[in-house]
Amino acid sequence: MISLGSVVQRLKPAFLGSSVHTCGLASCGRTRFGKWRGAVTLNDVWYCSANCVEAGLLEDLASEQNRRVSLHHHRLPLGLLLLEQERISASELDAAVQYRRLHPQERIGGALQKIAGVSQTLIAQTVAAQWGCPSVTSHKMPICREAQLPYEFLHEHSTAPMYWEPRGRVLLLGFLFRLDYVAMAAIERVLRCTVKPCILTEDLFRQVMLELSERNPRNAAIFPSRFKKDHRARIVRNYVEEIGAEEIRVGTGSCYQWIRLNQPRDMDLLFALPADAEPGVEI
Ligand SMILES: [Zn+2]
Structure with missing residues (x-):
């Protein structure tokens, strides 16, 4: 027997266009015409009801969780890069490593700032070289108001929006110390955009986050x-x-x-x- 759903699927491209939807939950499979009350789209997949989208969400949350694996990224250590560039001496690097043993919360960049007087700009530029992306260190960049991101998500992932290019939907996203590929993928998925990462200095990151916190927060x-x-x-x-x-x-x-x-x-x-x-x- 030919089902209504299969007939609609055959007719859809020619006659019905985007006004026909089939529920994304395989065990439901209902087909509806036009705007349907209570229907919800989950990551571009149409669900006919709250019940179906809840079941779809359960599947999506599980698969999203499993995708939450950061790509392993082999990088030359920051201290060795600075030593190789003759920005610091071997004894300064040794002293910074000793300092970190006593202060495990401190990053090597922070230790080198204290011991060897390395600037935040040089740290950001060298971290950017480690990760193969640009650094942004100028405080004259205007605040990015277009990309609507929840403040808490940005704060917890040490990242800040720096520039939004609306035509290509490209977001320049600044990070501190390291790139977070998991956060980048999450933002790309929610905003339907392409993220281009960069590394910021600590002062610039704090300035941007302060400005963002003073804006009207999203609901x-x-x-x-x-x-x-x-x-x-x-x-x-x-x-x-x-x-x-x-x-x-x-x-x-x-x-x-x-x-x-x-x-x-x-x-x-x-x-x-x-x-x-x-x-x-x-x-
Ligand atoms: Zn359904």
């Missing part, structure tokens, strides 16, 4: 408790129904899972994740 709900994914999916569903959201986008950083609800009102939900979770571990 955001933060969940510091580490809920399991079925609990998170239920909370998201409740918010979707409460504000009548028509679109959900999910991005998983190293510290937060970021859920953006769009239309008619925008809202961000941030769920804390354990920093040391192994990929695939139930959290």
